[in-house]
Amino acid sequence: MKLTNHLRRVLAATLFGLGCHTAALHAQNIMLHLDAPQGIDAQTLAADIGTLKITFSNSKDFFDTSLYAANTLDLGSDYYNEGGSSKDKYHKYYSRELTLNADDGNGNAWWGNTNKIEFKFDNLRRYVSGRTDQPIYYRIYSPHFSRIITGQIDPTDAEEVTLHHTELVQARRVAFMPPVDRDGNAVPAILAPDLRIGTCNGFRGYNPNMQDLTEPFARYAYKGDTLRYLVAPDSPELALHADSIVVTDTTTCVTTDYRKAVECRFYITDSQGQLCPVTNGELASVYYKPQPGAKGKGNNHGYGCYNLGGIFLNTLTAPDGTHAAYVLPGQQTFQLRMPTVQTTDPDFLMPYNADLGYILGEVTIPASTEPVSLSIAQSKPLRVTTTLADAAPYADHLQFSAHTYVNPPYSWQENKQMSVECKEVSRQIKGNDLVVTTLVEGSTYPYLALNAQYGAQSDTIASVLSKQCCLYSYPGDPRTEFSLTYNNFYDGNFNTLPAFSQLHPVKFIVPCHQFQTGRMLNLFGTYNQGYISDLPSHHDGCAKQLHYASADPIPYDTITIILPEGKYDWVMQKDIDEFNNAPHHGFTLGAIDTLVQRLQPTDFALLRVNSLGADSIYVYNKVPASHRYRQSKLDRPSMYNYTKGRLYYADEEIHLSPGYNERTITWREVKLQKDTLYSLSCWFEAPITYVDEDGSYYTSYGRFDRPYNYLWLEKLETATADSAICISTGSRANLAVWSGGTFAPARFFTISPSEADTTVTVYTQKTVRVNFSYKGGRVPGFERLNMCYGNEQTHIVPNSNFYRRSRMDLEPGHYTMSGVVAYEDDNTGEYVTTPFSIAFDIEANTPTTIELCPDPTAIAAAPANSAPAKAAACYAPDGRRISTPQSGLNIIKMTDGSVRKVIVK
DSSP states (O other): OHHHHHHHHHHHHHHHHHTSOGGGTOOOEEEEEEEOOTTOOHHHHHHHTOSEEEEEESOOGGGOHHHHHHTTOOTTSOOOOTTOOGGGGGOOEEEEEEEEESOSSSSOOEEEOSSTTSEEHHHHHHHTTOOTTSOEEEEEEOTTBSSOEEEEEOOOSOSEEEEEEOTTTTEEEEEEOOOBOTTSOBOOEEEESOTTTOOEESSSSOOTTOEEESSOEEEEEETTOEEEEEEEESOSSBOOEEEEEEOOSSOEEEOOBGGGOEEEEEEEEOTTSOEEEEEEEEEEEEEEOOOTTOOOBTTBOSTTEEEOSOEEOSSSBOTTSOBEEEEOSEEEEEEEEEEEEOOOOTTOOOOOOBTTTEEEEEEEEOOOSSOEEEEEEEOOEEEEEEEETTOGGGTTTEEEEEEEEEOTTSSSSTTEEEEEOEEEEEEEEETTEEEEEEEEEOSSOOEEEEEEEOOSSSSSOOEEEEEEEESOSSTTOOOOEEEEEGGGOBOTTSOOOOOGGGEEEEEEEEEHHHHHTTOEEEEEEEETTEEOOOOOOOOTTOOOOOOTTSSSOOOEEEEEEEEESEEEEEEEESSHHHHHHSOOEEEEEOTTOOOEEEOOGGGOEEEEEEETTEEEEEEESSOOSEEEEEEEEEEOSSTTOTTSSEEEEEEEEEEOOSEEEEEEOOEEEEEEEEOSSOOEEEEEEOOOOEEOTTSOEEOOOOOOOOOSSOEEEOTTOOBOSSSOEEEETTOOEEEEEEOOOTTOOEEEEEEOSOSSOEEEEEOOSOOEEEEEEBTTBOOOOEEEEEEEESSTTEEEEOOTTHHHHOEEEEOSEEEEEEEEEEEEOTTTOOEEEEEEEEEEEEOTTOOEEEEOSSOTTOOOOOOTTSOOOOEEEEEOTTSOEESSOOSEEEEEEETTSOEEEEEEO
């Protein structure tokens, strides 16, 4: 049946192949001819460009240069999707070189292959995992070309295909020369020959599509094209320079000459209009024009991000100490990071407008022979007076901060919240009201945030009343003074809270370890038909230890939250399961209530387990009946020294009571003894249990896998002298022992809970080859298996080789074996299960075969090149010869001289 199905599949595949396009079977040769720019001799082309790279693919995704920009990739690389698109793993690439040839027969240079069998369609298709009926795509890129050449190769019947490209014939040469410094000397630089496709971040690291400009760099473009380029000299005094040229009909040389640069001195203007010298902080020149759709990764945002030309290391300063640099005329953006300014303005606030402590400012550099003073930014303090009615009782806990939201190039991500400088001018209590005057830096569009913090007076802090107020209603708002009330502040859902007269502090007292184990206080309450959306957060510094000797060893923390009057529900939770299952606590907050909410010991269980001198803390929100503590540890002197060390294993059920629980793990040793016949590896296995279809539990010892944590006894070693095997006194486990032989099973010795040491003796006799058969053939597999040696506490567990050869090498002795043989019948497709239960003895130096089939006359199939063995004689266990097998153990002598033991029920 199986052979018939196989033949059908082969025949179907063959017929399908014959019905395909003949190109799928034809390995056509491909010639590629790329004409070089005319008017340029081959020697110049060889020096400028040399060989070209051609890349083949089963996908044309790499035709789309926007994908490169979005992932900040060099155009010379094969495209790949850093986003991890599932389809991308099917995109394959294969690259070769195209050599430069001096003469195409008409005196013109060209690139391509001269060996027509160098590119075979079938070979390329195989390299890129392409389909037989689909084209292969190719792409030719060079940083010296302003355009990428693309194409596709279609399946065809032709024996030879020529791909001829003439795109470069009319290209003209533009040579970028190394820049000239203030002294007229050439200075090394980095060049972006096309501002659309370059990005960099300093002189080191990954700078896609940027070129070292230490010698002339040629760019081949077309007459009338505009080349927008950028030169970044390697000098701490010279700013980078962005410019453009229009390609003419002749070769053009571009030299960036800093002898024409202007000495620019950079300042920050204070609120009184005075230029304040910048005497500290990093100053760098920036050119940032992000491409549409650029996603940005790490320090790059797609093409157009330039922050290069060196950080100005105060090698050039003005007489007043401010930063300076030599800049060529035109528009230029500069950035300052964490600047220090000299100012006498009492209201000065640093006008940060970019994340991570940066100020970005665009300035226009005039043509000048004298130094010019330029302001990168101006401090714009906004005076905000906020009157909070009935807030006097909370005066010590209410604070103001400011922030704004920025996008690239002012941050590394979209809509990033950024802190804005803010300082408090005065705080007054007028009657029962609190009046706070604050200065906020307003060169961006800031939000004033109202927060309440219980930190100084409490052992925890809690972010409460985290509300904000936008100080501008439209861009260019000319106001510099604002008067606010509590109603101007709103939460993330634009909800306002009741007045302070309706707010009251509530203390939540919770075990510190609830927070240390990752839980948070989740609070729900309704007011004004809204919900509390802010989750109180616990402070990071909480790391309280248990007080073991005290009456209540559990340390508690307090979170104080200001809440409106109403009904509330709270729970300690880590995930949705705990939210559903953990105890919920409800309370009502009224006008005269001063509430304390405490998590009672009946609502949780905390377990401290001390093992090997270290504590482990386990916290439950809902008290379970017990906690299963597991530990598997191998201490050894080196990573690869398996023969030395101590192996620890614990698997205990610890009963839990509400509140505090404690357990110290104690250990006992298991001593392993053996002969010098075999080397051994040993490890611990948890008792193996499975659930049957009816819900009942059963054990099965069908196979094993040796874990990473194991000990090794060499062949000549007889005991675990310095490699102790330790098991906790409350654990029940299997000590697994394996000689590592191809057909050697593992032995699982059941170790019961006890406080006494124990000794396990194994492998004191030479093993015997034992073959197992089922209905005269190989054992197909077990649904369950329980094989024991000598007694029910020593389980024999076969390894994976048994299921290929039905063989185990066993020590002489008495065995019992029961289980269920299970397999899928090839003829009927049905799942067949056959229970069996046998007992047998293995004699020393006597290879034997054990038949699992209930039919005692079944004979194992003989090899194809020999006659099958037959039963020659049958004996009872006491040696009497009998004519037919009887109930119990039967010894059958075969015609090939082997002896088989068969159990008849």
